Amino acid sequence: MTPTTEPPSTTRAAERPRPGLLTGLSHVALVVWALLVVLPLLWTLLASFKNNTEIFGDALQLPAELRWDNWTRAWGRANVGTYMLNTVVVVAAGTFGTMFFGSLAAYVLARYRFPGNRLIYYLFVSGMAFPVFLALVPLFFVVDQVGLLNTHTGLVLVYIAYSLPFTIFFLAAFFKTLPASVAEAAMIDGASHVRTFFQVMLPMARPGLISIAIFNVLGQWNQYLLPLVLLSGAKDKWVITQGIADISTIAGYEADWPGLFAALSMSIIPVLVVYVVFQRQIQSGLTSGALK
Secondary structure, eight states: OOOOOOOHHHHHHHHSOOOOHHHHHHHHHHHHHHHHHHHHHHHHHHHTTSOHHHHTSOTTOOOSSOOTHHHHHHHHTTOHHHHHHHHHHHHHHHHHHHHHHHHHHHHHHHHOOOTTHHHHHHHHHHGGGSOGGGGHHHHHHHHHHTTOTTSHHHHHHHHHHHHHHHHHHHHHHHHHTSOHHHHHHHHHTTOOHHHHIIIIIHHHTHHHHHHHHHHHHHHHHTOOHHHHHHSTTOGGGOOHHHHHHHHHHHHHHHTOHHHHHHHHHHHHHHHHHHHHHTHHHHHHHHHHHHHO
């Protein structure tokens, strides 16, 4: 008699582990967490098309019509357009500076050995242990003394300084995973240290660079305390978080809640689009750094 063999699909199904109670609970927790995140965003977007009566009525009620005048009023009369442009300029410059200086420092600290290497690295990393609000007062006076108070340049430099610790911490670990043989081959071929970094090692670290760049964009876009302190005297240079706070105060007096939710939606959509577009790059950068 010939032994009976089960089909491969049946064997795989039998070998596949059955989901346990812990897996089911984790799925339920993820669904609950997703609802807690998505529903407020969805309600904010719907409220931007409602009037005051609908906003304070049934929360699940859809707007009777798409009132685009709420968005127009927020963009023009509430100066959301100006605040958005200021934010794009500041975040773009801050992220570029952070990635440029952070990648250089992280590469040197990760790939070169010299006296004080670990000390410098730990000094950078220790910056993550201090909350922003602890340094607001001395930071205000330092920026004021160098003549950069109420300027985008001063805010960009502070953004770079506060973003460098985590950037260097993340990229240093990523650069350590890159093969040293590639850099050695480039040096043997006559490439300088600078050329090896920009033309060989930096492209190899692209997943990690994209991941940390998106984190910096999100963090600097949502920053409120630093602009509040450093740009308090120049309303025409405010960023979107300051603008939203100002619109919230005005909405309480003018009862223009639809305009407030329209402004909130305008501030949320750009970062949401950035995250959705680069979601795969973020995941690949985090996982590749862990797997290597």
